[in-house]
Each structure stands twice: as C-alpha cells, then as structure tokens.
Amino acid sequence: MLQPTAKAELSSFELVRHYFDLAADRLALPDDLREVLLTAYREVQVAIPVRLSDGRITTFHGYRVQHNGARGPFKGGIRFHPQVDLDEFRALAALMTWKTAIVGVPFGGAKGGVDCDPSLLQPHELEKLTRAFTQRIDKVLGPTRDIPAPDVNTNAQVMAWMMDEYGKGHGYTPGIVTGKPIALEGSFGREAATARGLVYLFREAAPAVNLVPQEATVAIQGYGNVGSWAGRLLSRLGARVVAVADESGAVRAERGLDTDALAAHVRDGGRVADYVADGVEPVSGEEFLATDCDVFVPAALGGAIHAGNADLLRCRMVVEGANAPTTPQADELLREKGVFIVPDVMANAGGVVVSYFEWVQNLQHFRWDEREVNDKLGTIMRRAYREVAARAAKRPGDGSLRVAAFELGIERVVEAARLRGNF
Numbered sequence: 001m002l003q004p005t006a007k008a009e010l011s012s013f014e015l016v017r018h019y020f021d022l023a024a025d026r027l028a029l030p031d032d033l034r035e036v037l038l039t040a041y042r043e044v045q046v047a048i049p050v051r052l053s054d055g056r057i058t059t060f061h062g063y064r065v066q067h068n069g070a071r072g073p074f075k076g077g078i079r080f081h082p083q084v085d086l087d088e089f090r091a092l093a094a095l096m097t098w099k100t101a102i103v104g105v106p107f108g109g110a111k112g113g114v115d116c117d118p119s120l121l122q123p124h125e126l127e128k129l130t131r132a133f134t135q136r137i138d139k140v141l142g143p144t145r146d147i148p149a150p151d152v153n154t155n156a157q158v159m160a161w162m163m164d165e166y167g168k169g170h171g172y173t174p175g176i177v178t179g180k181p182i183a184l185e186g187s188f189g190r191e192a193a194t195a196r197g198l199v200y201l202f203r204e205a206a207p208a209v210n211l212v213p214q215e216a217t218v219a220i221q222g223y224g225n226v227g228s229w230a231g232r233l234l235s236r237l238g239a240r241v242v243a244v245a246d247e248s249g250a251v252r253a254e255r256g257l258d259t260d261a262l263a264a265h266v267r268d269g270g271r272v273a274d275y276v277a278d279g280v281e282p283v284s285g286e287e288f289l290a291t292d293c294d295v296f297v298p299a300a301l302g303g304a305i306h307a308g309n310a311d312l313l314r315c316r317m318v319v320e321g322a323n324a325p326t327t328p329q330a331d332e333l334l335r336e337k338g339v340f341i342v343p344d345v346m347a348n349a350g351g352v353v354v355s356y357f358e359w360v361q362n363l364q365h366f367r368w369d370e371r372e373v374n375d376k377l378g379t380i381m382r383r384a385y386r387e388v389a390a391r392a393a394k395r396p397g398d399g400s401l402r403v404a405a406f407e408l409g410i411e412r413v414v415e416a417a418r419l420r421g422n423f
C-alpha cells in the first residue's frame with residue numbers, strides 16, 4: 001500500500017536532515033555545531049545467527065543507534081522489519097532526540113531493531129531472536145543509559161523477553177524497557193498512548209482549519225498499535241473513520257467503520273483487506289489515498305506520502321502518527337494546497353511521554369492508575385502544541401509546525417549540551 005518510489009526521493013536520514021537544516025538556519029547554528037548534532041553518539045551493529053525450526057542458521061542484522069544523550073538516557077523503539085538498515089535507524093534515532101526535547105521529557109534519542117519479518121517466524125523463533133539481539137546490545141543498554149520500547153512489529157511481549165534477558169546479567173530491572181505487559185510493571189495507558197497523544201493534538205489543532213473534532217471524517221493508513229488505537233479513540237470522540245489501509249489493502253465505508261470490530265479482526269490475525277461488514281467496500285491503494293476526508297492519519301512506515309502521491313490526498317489536515325511519513329516535497333505540496341500538518345515529532349510523542357511515566361513508575365516500583373497517566377499525558381501534549389504553535393505563529397507566511405517543532409527541540413538539546421560542557 002505504500003509506493004516504493006518514496007525511498008528514492010531522499011534517504012531516511014536525508015529526509016530528517018532536510019528539516020533539521022531548515023530549523024538550524026533559523027536558529028543560526030554554526031556549521032560545527034550542526035555536525036555535532038547530526039552525528040550519532042554511538043552506532044551498534046551486530047550479527048545475530050539464529051537456528052530456525054527448519055534446522056538452518058539464518059543470520060539477521062541488528063542495530064541500535066544512540067543519537068544524542070545531552071538531555072538524559074537514550075530512548076526509543078525497537079523495530080523488526082525486513083527492510084530496516086543503519087540509515088533508517090540514524091534518522092529515527094535523531095527524530096527521537098528532537099521529540100523528547102519538544103515534549104520536555106528527560107531523555108535523549110535512540111532507535112534500533114532487526115532486519116527480520118516477524119510474520120515468517122514462529123513465536124519461539126521470535127523469542128530466540130529477541131533474546132539473542134538483547135544479549136548482543138546488552139552492554140549499551142541500562143535504565144540510566146538506554147531504554148528501548150515497542151515500535152513497528154514489536155509489542156509488550158517482545159519487551160518482556162528483552163527485560164527478562166537483560167535481567168539474567170543485571171538482576172530484575174523493569175526500568176530497562178518500557179511498553180511492557182501490565183503484569184510486569186508496564187504502565188497503564190502505554191499501549192494506547194501514542195494514539196491518545198495524537199488525538200489530544202488533533203483536538204488542539206482542529207480549530208486551525210475550522211474543524212469540529214467530533215464531526216471530522218478520518219482516513220488511517222496502518223492499523224497496528226498506533227493506527228488501530230487512533231481509529232478507536234477518534235471514533236469514541238465522535239469522529240467517523242471512513243477508510244483504513246494496511247499492507248494487505250484498504251477498505252472504505254462512507255457511513256464510518258466499526259473501528260473496534262476492525263481492531264478485533266486485526267488482533268485475531270485478519271488483514272484489513274479481508275474485513276467484511278455492512279457498507280464496507282474494498283478499495284485500491286490510490287482510491288484509499290484519494291478518500292475525501294477531513295483528516296489523514298499516516299500510521300505505518302516512513303516515506304508513505306511522497307511527491308508521487310501527495311497530490312491524491314483530499315484532506316484538510318494530516319496528523320502524523322508514523323515517523324517521517326511525509327517527504328519534504330510532499331510536505332511542501334500539501335502545504336501549498338492548504339493542508340495543515342501536525343508533524344510526527346509532536347503528533348506521535350504520546351508514546352514516549354507515557355514511556356517516561358512507565359520508567360518513573362519502575363524506578364519507584366510504584367503504579368499510577370490509568371486516569372492519572374492519561375491526564376498527565378494530556379497536560380504535556382497540550383503544552384507542547386501551544387509552545388510549538390506559538391513559535392510557528394511568529395513566522396507569518398511560513399507557519400509550518402514541523403520547522404517550529406524542530407527549532408524548539410534543537411534549541412533545548414543545544415542548551416543542555418552547552419550546560420553540561422559538551423561543547
């Protein structure tokens with residue numbers, strides 16, 4: 001459902017660098033400082049040979065990129081996907097650095113993962129691979145060093161295996177990962193947190209395009225953790241989710257999809273394209289993108305909206321659940337058409353904010369109830385939106401939230417690094 005031409009436009013890191021440069025120009029950052037801020041602190045690359053059930057050894061490749069730790073321990077998700085590479089993790093780790101700074105949680109940025117396709121692995125193979133990966137990156141992890149979390153194709157179970165494997169050498173350490181199962185000191189609210197944060201921001205942003213959130217129509221690309229929770233929470237708000245896509249295809253329903261039923265269908269192993277219900281029709285990838293809606297939520301992979309398809313979009317607002325879903329060319333094209341974009345570094349920051357809450361709870365071996373978690377999340381997300389929007393408003397003619405958000409994030413990282421005497 002994503003068109004591969006996206007990657008050809010710019011590499012993942014070039015894409016992040018593009019937005020970094022725009023913000024760095026505004027901040028008048030000197031070249032030497034730019035170089036420091038664009039260079040990852042540490043990049044770990046490991047080979048992970050695993051004997052699979054067919055008796056053969058498959059060598060997977062694992063990565064952990066720690067981008068910048070000026071503001072606190074490195075923090076960011078673990079992605080399992082056949083197409084990941086070092087360039088992509090460099091980009092995603094840098095985004096984490098700006099994201100944590102924008103929402104003001106005391107972390108740096110990291111990202112990592114393995115080049116595997118979990119859909120081709122049996123559960124015990126996935127566990128074996130996860131444990132072997134954890135052993136190989138163990139030395140750079142730690143609750144005050146680097147704290148992973150779930151990302152694409154990883155979940156609470158994968159975090160539980162990572163925590164258990166890490167604990168073999170270090171003793172019981174729940175604060176080593178976030179996004180764990182509730183039974184293992186995971187935080188209430190973390191599973192839905194990325195989407196909940198996105199919905200908080202959508203509500204803040206809606207007036208900018210005269211949109212009433214409760215009356216909005218929405219199309220969602222990706223129906224995993226972020227997409228399916230966004231669908232369910234937006235439906236609960238009263239919005240109508242009229243189209244959804246995953247890798248298998250897309251469905252559309254003018255009167256609105258039953259987002260809970262669709263989530264249950266996916267949770268039980270179904271694909272979006274196979275979802276059958278009254279008033280629901282299968283559509284092509286292009287028809288999906290061209291769905292008439294108020295809000296488009298990319299919640300799949302990077303580069304999904306690019307120069308080759310941005311023109312198809314018929315929405316008033318894009319709220320980026322995915323990381324780096326919009327290429328610079330597409331971003332410009334959409335903004336020229338008057339589409340209001342709430343960028344990834346703020347729109348999907350709810351996940352890491354509640355990861356921060358989980359970490360804080362783990363350090364104290366204490367638990368907050370879900371209402372407390374959600375309320376605190378709302379306070380942080382709304383504050384971040386207002387701070388970024390206020391900065392964007394100072395640039396009449398180019399009120400891009402993305403560049404303003406990058407500016408804010410970079411500024412905070414520079415301040416912390418300077419105060420620590422890092423440069």
Ligand SMILES: NC(=O)C1=CN([C@@H]2O[C@H](COP(=O)(O)OP(=O)(O)OC[C@H]3O[C@@H](n4cnc5c(N)ncnc54)[C@H](OP(=O)(O)O)[C@@H]3O)[C@@H](O)[C@H]2O)C=CC1
Pocket residue numbers: 001002150151152153154194221222223224225226227245246247248271299300301302321322323348349351352
């Ligand atoms: N989980 C989190 O807390 C956070 C996630 N994010 C970002 O949100 C995005 C989604 O992550 P998450 O929900 O956790 O991941 P999941 O693995 O839970 O879900 C990914 C979804 O994307 C779909 N997808 C994958 N490839 C394509 C494709 N080519 N076309 C259309 N859909 C596709 C998958 O479909 P299928 O199942 O058919 O493959 C699946 O529905 C990522 O960009 C991630 O970095 C950002 C912040 C936090």
Ligand SMILES: O=C(O)CCC(=O)C(=O)O
Pocket residue numbers: 075076077078099147148149150151178179323348349351352353355
């Ligand atoms: O929760 C976290 O620590 C990180 C989530 C993540 O990977 C992201 O925000 O992209």
